[in-house]
Amino acid sequence: MKLAANLSLLFTELPFEERPAAARQAGFEGAEILFPYDRPASALRRLMADSGLQLALINTPLGPLGEPGLAAVDGAQPGFRDAMERALDVACETSCPTIHVMAGRPDPLLRTEDVRRVLVDNLRWASSRALGYGITLTLEALNRIDMPGYAYHLPSEALNVITQAGASNLRLQFDFFHAARERLDWLVVLDECRAAIHHVQLAQAPHRTQPDLADAGLRQALQRLVSWNSVSWLGLEYRPPGSTAASLDWMPAMQALLSRTADDEPRP
Template identity: 35%
Template sequence: MQFSANLGFLWKELSLPDAILAAKNAGFAAVECHWPYDVPAEKVKAALQETGLKMLGLNTRRGDTSAGDNGLAAIPGRVSEARAAIEEAIAYASEIGTPNVHVMAGFAQGDEARATFLDNLHYACELAAQSNITILIEPLNHYDAPGYFLSTTQQASDLIALVGKTNLKLMFDCYHVQLMEGDLSHRLEKLMPLIGHIQFASVPDRSAPDHGEVNYEYIFKLLNSLSYPKPLGAEYKPSGDTSASLGWMSALKHA
């Protein structure tokens, strides 16, 4: 089993290029991030080339975070902002060789929001296909993100079917899915054809995956049995120093 370090949470005190180096030194097989846009793409690309790691994914911008935005793509009336964020993310991902872009839906509800999200996902998929990039959508739990448009895997599956693009996939974050729906094993088995990336953290505290209500040794063995081929995203919040939180890697990498 191989792991990807989510640098949105791990080594946050370091610059993004330095965090990539730290992830390599810690034994991660890949990296991923949230919003890399304050760092010139050429600097990130140089760090990736130096380490031999791939940046597996990044997110579209959230919008005006001071006003509470957490994504734009499902918000009626903000299509131009949403598409600018999509274009920016795909261009950045293309420059650094990142295969996945997570399009963040934002806080919205109702039929108009759904139609807006579908239209923006069509746009994102068509644009991303030109660079061989996959678009991801991720359900977020309503404890951490109350009011977020996308909250369940069934909702995500329905949207993927309606968009009908082969480069639209589900980001299956075990932390969010467990909090909202549970039954991780059966959901992973059922949804595997739709899954583009998998992330994990302890539940319910979103810390290192060596405690809590999810037995990740069992989950990782299941993923091996399902022949899931990609590094799993360690998207957890260390309670202290990141490097001191990595004891789980040696325990779980042979699951």
């Protein structure tokens, strides 16, 4: 796995145009950007090329009222399709291989099966559109404490949606922070979702701070991921308490851990 800096949260002490170069200098090989829609995609492509970073992940746009996506919102299908096309335009221009499709907050009065129908229909359409560009779409479970009312809070729920949609380029985005906020056992969930995991994100719960590699559970879970050799990117999506540079003391240990082979994973 290679390390990607989420430039929407890291290096925010710098103007956005300076963040990619700063991330590359710090040792990151890739970048995530939550919502890269406030500047021309061509300018973003040049920033990535000049810095030597690969843009690894973007999100679909927020809804018109700031909603966290529209994929599961009945009646918002035209808005979802417009948002998906915007994301595809950016991904194609910047050679970004993965788009996180944000599902939003469905109407709580709707039946679960009706919400699921809307979501699956939207995802099948979006996956078909993305497949023609060689782009993978991901779903990410967002915890109910920080994102109440979201369409799914558990990786198993997102996995069920992926299975029902049945698209080869629709995969799971696993986030350590959200799983911890749901009090899930990382190893159990990783093993349950192994075949579907495409992209991984990391921040330390409960305050979304930098990873603590003294946490034995985290180290073991990361070693499990490394042993699979099937996930390309580990996105660092935390909020530094001060400057980003001052928060990177975890990086040497992380780089050493990620360079280990499958044979290095501790046995039970």
